[in-house]
Amino acid sequence: MRRRRSLLWVSTPPATAIILAGAVAKGAFQAGVLEVVAARAPRIARIVATSAGALNGAVLAVGVRFGRLAVAAEVITRTWLEHATWQQLLRPSLAALRRGGLSSSAGVGEAVEAAMTQVVPAVRDPDVPLADVHLQMVTAALQGKPSARGPRAAAGDTTFEHVVEFAGASLDTAAGRAAVVHAASASAAFPGLFAPVELPPVGPCLDGGAVDNTPVSYALESLDVGRVVVVTDNPQRRAHDPALRGWAVIGRTIDIVINERLFRDLAFAHRVNAKLAELDALTRGWGLSDDQRAALADTLGWRPIELIQVRPERSLEGSPFAALADRRLRAEYIAEGRRAAERAFAALP
Numbered sequence: 356m357r358r359r360r361s362l363l364w365v366s367t368p369p370a371t372a373i374i375l376a377g378a379v380a381k382g383a384f385q386a387g388v389l390e391v392v393a394a395r396a397p398r399i400a401r402i403v404a405t406s407a408g409a410l411n412g413a414v415l416a417v418g419v420r421f422g423r424l425a426v427a428a429e430v431i432t433r434t435w436l437e438h439a440t441w442q443q444l445l446r447p448s449l450a451a452l453r454r455g456g457l458s459s460s461a462g463v464g465e466a467v468e469a470a471m472t473q474v475v476p477a478v479r480d481p482d483v484p485l486a487d488v489h490l491q492m493v494t495a496a497l498q499g500k501p502s503a504r505g506p507r508a509a510a511g512d513t514t515f516e517h518v519v520e521f522a523g524a525s526l527d528t529a530a531g532r533a534a535v536v537h538a539a540s541a542s543a544a545f546p547g548l549f550a551p552v553e554l555p556p557v558g559p560c561l562d563g564g565a566v567d568n569t570p571v572s573y574a575l576e577s578l579d580v581g582r583v584v585v586v587t588d589n590p591q592r593r594a595h596d597p598a599l600r601g602w603a604v605i606g607r608t609i610d611i612v613i614n615e616r617l618f619r620d621l622a623f624a625h626r627v628n629a630k631l632a633e634l635d636a637l638t639r640g641w642g643l644s645d646d647q648r649a650a651l652a653d654t655l656g657w658r659p660i661e662l663i664q665v666r667p668e669r670s671l672e673g674s675p676f677a678a679l680a681d682r683r684l685r686a687e688y689i690a691e692g693r694r695a696a697e698r699a700f701a702a703l704p
Contacts, residue, residue, distance in 0.1 A: 369581025370400035372574035376587035377406025377564030379675035387692025393428035405563035409542035456550030460540035493563030516566040571620035
């Protein structure tokens with residue numbers, strides 16, 4: 356686990372963005388992490404998630420919105436332990452097969468909806484204000500779409516990355532939460548296993564891990580957060596494997612394609628923090644005030660980001676699907692998530 360911190364020009368506790376990566380059944384690792392996050396009760400302003408992370412993120416967002424973060428973490432853990440099984444999640448059918456998958460996403464959606472229902476209070480306490488949380492879930496749009504002009508691409512370029520966004524108020528009604536469940540199911544529709552999920556206006560969508568498995572960049576571009584917590588089951592350092600051959604080469608290639616973008620996004624954030632430190636030293640030599648330094652950094656498009664990576668020390672046991680048939684393995688992933696989060700947060704105030 357590695358952590359880089361910058362507190363330049365930050366005088367109040369920063370709002371937090373939680374990044375939840377795709378991990379299939381290893382998404383149970385995130386449940387243990389979120390238990391530790393809930394105990395610290397940070398001010399979560401943004402949740403950005405992909406695939407299994409989107410399923411966790413949907414439930415987490417409800418907990419943040421209604422001031423029931425600890426309840427949400429508990430429900431996420433219980434859902435992974437008791438309901439994340441082949442029998443409960445898969446609904447094989449000829450209709451799904453004709454649409455390109457073994458199963459529909461109905462079982463996945465029902466599990467997420469049930470979890471969200473447990474988190475929403477039966478009677479809301481008027482003394483507990485509704486939190487302003489923003490939820491973003493990444494999907495892969497099979498037909499592609501024209502990109503908007505911005506830091507990612509010129510306007511009109513075709514992209515297959517589609518982000519479904521929900522403001523906190525979307526979580527206040529049953530209809531709004533149903534839309535969140537539908538988008539989360541699309542983000543987690545693993546190719547071949549689940550049929551594509553229709554999402555207007557882009558049409559059929561599949562697992563967001565195909566385009567951005569750890570969507571850190573959305574939080575880095577956001578102006579409403581100063582701390583980014585990245586949660587992924589991908590360890591920071593991989594053991595050297597001199598005997599890598601055959602199918603293992605294919606598996607490693609897929610791993611490279613999925614996770615190299617995470618490396619680039621984190622490297623970008625570290626470079627910005629380093630530039631800010633250099634700018635801070637330079638402008639102090641010029642005798643500029645804190646406000647003047649902050650204005651200069653804003654003009655350059657730089658802002659301090661505190662990065663906290665929560666990752667296992669080594670690769671989690673089993674394949675991405677193994678834990679769907681093994682409760683013991685899911686429990687171990689959850690326990691490893693707790694341990695990883697405790698390590699990552701140990702030095703924080």
